[in-house]
Amino acid sequence: MNKLPPLTALRAFEAAARLLSFTAAANELHVTQSAVSRQVRILEQHLGHKLFVRLTRRIELTMRGESYFLKVRQAFEIICDAELHLNGRKQRAPLSVAVLPGVASLWLIPRLELFWRENRNIDVRIVVDTGAADFRRTQMDMAIQVGALPGTRAKGLPLGKRMAVDWHGLHADVLFPDALVALCHARLWRRHPVREISDLGQHCLIHTAIRPDAWVHWLREHGGRIGVGQKAIECSQYAMALQAAMNGEGIALVPSVLADSFDPEGRLRRLFNGPTPSAGQYYLLTPADRYEDAPVRRFRSWLLTQARELR
Structure with missing residues (x-):
């Protein structure tokens, strides 16, 4: 237990790493921006490693910071699950999916009842979003986007649309053309x-x-x-x-x-x-650290089955 880092510093780090902003983290935690920055420095001193690269108008995680953030977030999720079990509440797994508006209203939502019939313990939250998927700044577990994968060229009508802000560690499963x-x-x-x-x-x-x-x-x-x-x-x-x-x-x-x-x-x-x-396809995007989570895996399997039937 003596090796545990300061928990206040951990909370500040998790929020700043998730939002990639000391200011946004401060707003979420109801403290000042300088307080978040100070707590992150305390954590860095405790660990003996730099967790962030501090740029002029933004921050980025270092490679060690990226790895540490994934473990810290998993630990926080385990603590939240422990509270649910302690209070005797039936645990329902949340799943947030960012979806383009047309796909959401015309294709996905009319089919969701089929998923819920067999997955009563998963709460699916559909968030309509037209922007590029940004899993750092949002709480999304998955996203449905349309476009071309980086480094690929295809003939067809140009899309001119970016699917993801950062492709590092993203899985892309094809849904349909x-x-x-x-x-x-x-x-x-x-x-x-x-x-x-x-x-x-x-x-x-x-x-x-x-x-x-x-x-x-x-x-x-x-x-x-x-x-x-x-x-x-x-x-x-x-x-x-x-x-x-x-x-x-x-x-x-x-x-x-x-x-x-x-x-x-x-x-x-x-x-x-x-x-x-067009020069693109519809894809299901999932961060690597969530790809094997049980709710994500079950929703992905169901969604790919629906897409295959459509094709």
Whole structure:
């Protein structure tokens, strides 16, 4: 027990390492920034190693600090579990997943009941997030992202999207391909048929903010371009774009997996022989230190099964 580091210093270190900020850690612990910095220095002196690299406007963990942080966080989780058992509360494992809004609302959430039927002891928390996955600054256990892996090149529509802030120690499991499909309601097509790319000029194009240049890249791939004075609607999410197309307001360009989930009956007409692949895929991202945790492992196995059935 005499070898234990100061527990106050450990709390300060864990918060600063998780948030990569002495200021954010101080806000979480309700102390001053200088108090957190002082406690971290005490811990470094106790261990005889530097845990952080202190830069001008930010901090980074050293290699020893990175390794130490993983062990400290696991120890804190064990302490929290011990309290649950001591108080006789039934333990339910929390699992936080960051998901792109369209995938969350149109594909994942409608399927979650299937997971809960067999995993009543796991509380799944879905957090909608359009930014790159950042497992350091958030409490996420996993993330569903779309894009290309670092160092890979693929033909297809460009995405221009970064999937993760830091790829160190991340596992990436493929879920399904990313491909965009142009579609409109059948009654709109009957009024103004779309057989050639040039026919799009008489229609309103439905854009989505999450991929604002999608129509530009798609039209370029098919030898067309957005005309001068082209009518347009911009929606913040794919679900809104699909609903606008269902209402006959124009032609939407959305990932085929989301279109199929939104419109399984096929009321929306797919144009130009179906989807056009992008240069990316949908991935499930998981930090290495959580990859074998029981709730993470069970959710990953279930999610990959759902994706295989879809493919």
